[in-house]
Amino acid sequence: MMPPWLPQFLTSVVVILVVLHLCLGAAAYLILLERKVCAWVQDRCGPNRVGPMGLLQPLADGLKLFVKEEFMPKGVDRVLFILAPIITVIPAMIGFIVIPWGGYLMLGDGQTVSIMGADINIGVVYLIATGSLGVYGVGLGGWASNNKYSFLGGLRATAQMISYEIPMGLALLCVILTAGSLLPQEIVARQLEGQWFLVQQPLAAIVFFICLLAEANRAPFDLAEAEQELVGGWHTEYSSMKWALFFMGEYIHLVVGAAFFTTLFLGGWSINPITGWDLPQTGGIWLILLQFGIVLGKCFLLIFFGMVVRWTVPRFRFDQLMKLAWEGMIPLSLALLLMTSAFVYFGWTQWLWAGSLGATVVLFALQPMLPSRAKANRRIGLVGSRFSPVEDESSTGVIAKN
């Protein structure tokens, strides 16, 4: 006799294998898509030499990276330098298993299995935890490289990650208060029977999406690898597959983030944003495949949107980035959290969208009372440049000329 957990475990294994290969393939082809989108935005052709329309480019790149010299400069911390890419890619790869890629599959004997990697009861908290683990690799890689640019990049990535972690967690709390559960399948079920949370919590969705971009270190938040300032940031000294693992981690993170957003705000496989008829949650294999396709389609649209954002919005300056997180998004998401819990307390859950807008109005009204705010776009003199020279260079820590 089969133990009762075996069908679910076998389904999990199948889902993990399928989605893992999908993620790895997507990571390769998203780089091609990114270059194509970049070319499209900048009115160029993009890669078009390797294979038809450049479609074999990711394979050529992968092969090239695999046989490149793996190089380690002098003075690096050898253990951390080698471990950092693995530490980056592992959290990215283990995140997706709590995403529901479909509803419940009806088996022959009336049993149902959930189409997700692991049906664990901490649900979305697991995903948030693994998502923020990725920064360890970046921080350690930057520190181990013994390069000033890498070090600065790693520090920037860490500061940025911990700043955007807070509004992300608060926006997620708004969703949990609306759905009343930590389980991803339950969160999707609420959106199937009611409205998408994008409709109920529009501001939380915007805050969450911005935080996703920031956590994935993507422009306009790619301060950690700002080419014009830091050469390559934390991966300046990395080459061959070590470098590729960092990038694989980044792109898998992007896919998982888009799937997470789809689950939380776009109703998973729900096709009706407002209350009314929707796809059933339990069904046969064809329904499951349809649901899987819808989830992937939504993920693709989100990723594409993120790419267009990346190539159209200029990069922040670091103090502006911190200002946006600490003086903009955290007050906003705290107000949203208070509003949502008050609305849940009074039982007005169908009016949450009005509450979101109300919270914004209250914040704007409170703004003059908040602590003094420096102008975000003022110029900051670069100490020691020829426009703002310093008299005694030794006093600023700049090494004096010989």
Place this chain on the structure above:
Amino acid sequence: MSTPPAILAELSSYLPVALIVVMAVIFGVVNLVGTHLLGPKRRGERKEQTYESGMAPIGTARKRFNIRFYILAMTFLVFDVEIIFLYPWAVDFTQLEPMSSDATLFFGRILFFILTSIVAYVYAWKKGVFRWD
């Protein structure tokens, strides 16, 4: 003494997590070992310098860094631990009848909890913890 079946079922739902962690570790290690074996190896005095835009690197990169990062991390810890406490509260709170006496108690306590940290947050803001210039 045997383990109750409920806990076994609970633990078995974590089996795929263990599986994917093992797969991810193998993926990372195989990639690194493969590229280590396949790539060429040519060393040199100049080549082993770290790349700092063509300048000869001065000193080590592991300098002391700005204290702001430290204070920021402390503030982050306060908020993150608070958010962790709020997750179980959020799930329980939504199960209660709206406006019931239990819900009032839940809501009042968490309101106090959030407001205390908002006071701390405004204090840190006034102190200039979030200024980066």
